[in-house]
Amino acid sequence: MTDLQECRRKIDEIDNQMVELFEKRMKVCEEVAEYKIHTGKKVLDPEREHAKLEEIRKKAHGEFNELGAQELFQQIMAISRKRQYQLLTEHGPKEEEDFQMVEELPRNNVTVVFQGVEGAYSYGAMRAYFEEDIKSYHVKLFRDAMEEVAAGRADYAVLPIENSTAGIVADIYDLLTEYNLFIVGEQVLKVEHVLLGLPEAELSDISCVYSHPQGLAQCKEYLEEHRSWKQTAVSNTAAAAKKVSEEKDRTHAAIASRDAGEFYNLKVLAENICKNDSNVTRFIILAKKPVYENNSSKISVCFEARHESGTLYNVLSHMIYNGLNMTKIESRPIPGKTWEYRFFVDFEGNLRDSAVKNALRGMEAETSYLKILGNY
Structure with a gap:
């Protein structure tokens, strides 16, 4: 009969050797990062990575081990890239920031548009978020509210994005990618129908x-x-x-x-016709300029990635490796691309944080499209 303890001893010995080799490999990766910082070469080289994985796959024996070796080295390469992105953030050229930090958003003497009519929950969310001395008006459609801000006729728009009972407002997610507007705040309102x-x-x-x-x-x-x-x-x-x-x-x-x-x-x-006592709706505050308050703690992004196995995991893993807490993920179909999806993610952080910068650098490099929707 096989000696279990002896098998475990052998595994421990092999694991120790693997850790030692892993650290040697990461040291070389840091030298690669240094080269790329000086030359401006991109971290991700998809063609080389694909060729390398095929080469490793052929070296393994048996179908199970071939797939296992490929998966193992995919993760090792992903970890290597994350370290390189980290070094680029620390020592590479400073990237121009699109978002401007402000101490506090003005909540009075501004013009605000909301969808619906007076008495709607959007109207209530607007009154809860802004001061009383504002100019406000309503429009019929969500798109109309977006148009008003995009055209500069309103400073802000107040729109519902999700409800704790009925889920997301899908139209808002789609419009966020169509219009170049930014989330600068949110207001959660208890809904009592x-x-x-x-x-x-x-x-x-x-x-x-x-x-x-x-x-x-x-x-x-x-x-x-x-x-x-x-x-x-x-x-x-x-x-x-x-x-x-x-x-x-x-x-x-x-x-x-x-x-x-x-x-x-x-x-x-x-009264009490909604059986869920914790029925709340989250409203977002949209503006034309990409600004964020200095104490902002939530970031919303949307992205598109290659329609391949493991791609979504690799993109989201940039948050994991930088210690960021993802609080929400949604997907919406990409128009004209059957069964392909655009992802919307919320995570905790501030655009000034180095961990956030590292994660966003990696996500941007490994997606075909990335937009920071706001920090609020």
Whole structure:
């Protein structure tokens, strides 16, 4: 019978030798980095790496070992690149920074646009984030709000990006790559939906309910208790309240905020209609200029990478090796590229941090497209 302890002793001995060789290899990689710093040569050489991996694969014996050796050296090479990026950040030429740090964003005497109408949750998020002495106005579509900021007619736009119950607002993610705008802040707002009707209406009168698709989704359980009601999606929750107020049909109701009900003189027919007590929506504040406050602690990026096995891991591993905590990842289809995706990632950090600079340098070098959406 095989002696397990003897096998473990042999493995330990081999592992010690591997660590010693690994450190020797990394020392040479540092010399390579020094050469590249002086010559301006890129860290990643895909053709050489591919050829090297094929060569290593052929040296192994058996299909399992061939794949294993290839995977092992892929990781060793990735670690080598990360060390080189680190040295480039420390000793290489300083890269021009696109983002400007400011002590604090102005929250008064500015012009702010939001999607929807007064009484909408976006309106509430705007009031929570900014001071009272601002100029504000509403537009119909998310795209319209983006256009206003891009054209310089508004300083900021307030738009919802995700809800804790219904998930992301996909249109916002797509628009973030279409427009050259930047996230400079965020506001989390507790969403407390109520069912609103005309002052003379009763719950038993209702046969049709209006709301934003997210509002309908967030109150799905409540609506399932009233299967006979017709559900109609509108542009936002406050628009639903406005519609009920204007139509003056006692059989129509809206899922919206209590503030919207007061604004449009509607009656609360039912409370607590969202079964999730922790139902919150996160709103982003968008600006035309890439600025960030000195105490910003969250970074949002989007990127595209080669449609190959292991590519996504390699990109995200730059955060792991630099000790950065990823808090969110989403994917969206890339128009015109079937089954290929653009990734959106949030992680903790500030653009001044060396760890962040190292990670972003590596991610930019190993993606086909990278955009820093904001630091806030």
